[in-house]
Amino acid sequence: MSLRHAILGLLSIQPMSGYELKKVIDESVGHFWTADQSQVYRTLSTLVDDGLASRRTVVQEDRPNLHLHSATDRGLAELDTWLASPLQTPPIREPFLARLFFADRLPADRIQKLVDTRRQEVAEQLAALEAIAVPANATEAGQVLRSATLANGIAHARAELDWLASTQRQLERITP
Amino acid sequence: MSLRHAILGLLSIQPMSGYELKKVIDESVGHFWTADQSQVYRTLSTLVDDGLASRRTVVQEDRPNLHLHSATDRGLAELDTWLASPLQTPPIREPFLARLFFADRLPADRIQKLVDTRRQEVAEQLAALEAIAVPANATEAGQVLRSATLANGIAHARAELDWLASTQRQLERITP
DNA sequence: CGCACATATGTGTATTGACATATATGTGCG
DNA sequence: CGCACATATATGTCAATACACATATGTGCG
Structure with a gap:
């Protein structure tokens, strides 16, 4: 599961909600990575559970509340570990x-x-x-x-x- | 699941055992398709269950028996349908x-x-x-x-x- | 007024696949 | 003799994902 790391990377640049993350993934990294919306939310939850990201609720009045996620120090450390780890080539399917x-x-x-x-x-x-x-x-x-x-x-x-x-x-x- | 069709395609060229299929996949189509051995066997079983391939046991004395698989007429028809169907682009992950x-x-x-x-x-x-x-x-x-x-x-x-x-x-x- | 769309978060579930493991036998090598 | 390797088939199981669906609200359009 490298979506964990992709999300961690994006959160390291800027705290984001799941909704925003999905949009950013589609728009800015869409040419080399795609993710399902439901998977983004689930991955965020496991990230928070594992202490790699923190969640803060931002109350909004005219729209649903935001869950703003930030990478924690442990999350950033995990990101750097991943960046330094040997690359596993994915199965080729054309x-x-x-x-x-x-x-x-x-x-x-x-x-x-x-x-x-x-x-x-x-x-x-x-x-x-x-x-x-x-x-x-x-x-x-x-x-x-x-x-x-x-x-x-x-x-x-x-x-x-x-x-x-x-x-x-x-x-x-x-x-x- | 397009492994079904890849296997069907290979069987359309020549009847093969699961073992042989795995080798052929690794060697001849390995640069654009990969498959796990266990998945090859399971896919062959579902192919037989669905009537798209037939299975014939070839008794061998000095080694384990072969299960030789051939594409059936329905299998070939399915293959042609797939060839003509719109291509679904797979999720990009680099x-x-x-x-x-x-x-x-x-x-x-x-x-x-x-x-x-x-x-x-x-x-x-x-x-x-x-x-x-x-x-x-x-x-x-x-x-x-x-x-x-x-x-x-x-x-x-x-x-x-x-x-x-x-x-x-x-x-x-x-x-x- | 109804409808679609954007914002926002989630669950349910089936499939696919990766990885490990089990079984059985023959051959070749040190 | 033991070990690795090739031949050959198969199951058990968990993680990752795709797709569908559920929920709630505001805005704009015809």
Whole structure:
């Protein structure tokens, strides 16, 4: 469970409610990490139970009360331990490649369509990533790192598009 | 659960035992799909229960008996349905990027080390992928598709290496 | 007025999967 | 002789997650 650490990391930057966390995850780290809303709340609870985060209720009058969460000292220590620990590579699962691998069961035009649909999807993803503004000449480590994670997504999207184009050409070559 | 379909796909090419399937998954589709051994056996059982695969026991004298599995007609139909169904994009989870995002908590040399360790790992992965031989001028759709999935892994590994180099340069720029 | 949507927090539950473990036998190595 | 390793199948179990659902209130729109 690395969602624990992702949340701990976000809380180390700024105290947040579960609701806000979910939004931040979707918006600012969404290109490399996703989380279910219910999981965010449950993880926050275990974090508080384990003493890695603290919870403070903020009374609001015109909307439901907030549970504002902060990383505790132990939480920050745990975060640093995680940052220094060896990286466990996650299981690779690429549904599109899995499909493409068996796609010769389909007629040629259907294979082409598979590839083309994928091309459109990746093109949209790329456009979405490129639309996110990044500071041009970052001087702080945090800025550099955060724009680098974004650049990673862009680099892979472009690589995927190039590969798709090349695959498409190869497919056209065998079915003239 | 797409392991069902991955297994169904492999069985459509050739009847196999669970043991053999696990090996084939590790070796031939390992660069885009991984599976736990216990999960392979359990999935085979549900596949048989659902009538999508059939099981035949092959008695062997000097080793444990084989359970040879084949895709049934219904299994092949299910496979084709899956191939034609809209692709559900899996949740994105990139532990390395998650770490890098919060790595400004670490001293500069530790960040560099993080990036460098990653560079070595990806370089090894790339070498492993490049070592797999592929037919140069594929004429069959199946060959083209299968070498394309391999090419995909290579393309992404190279993109990752380029990005890592660029990130490293940026980090050096801010900590002279 | 009803409806959707944003704010905000949670529970219930089934599936998936990772990891450990059990069982049985043959081969090769030191 | 013991040990590791390959062949081969399978269960037990816990954690992580996805998806659905429940609850409560204010705002804006047609």
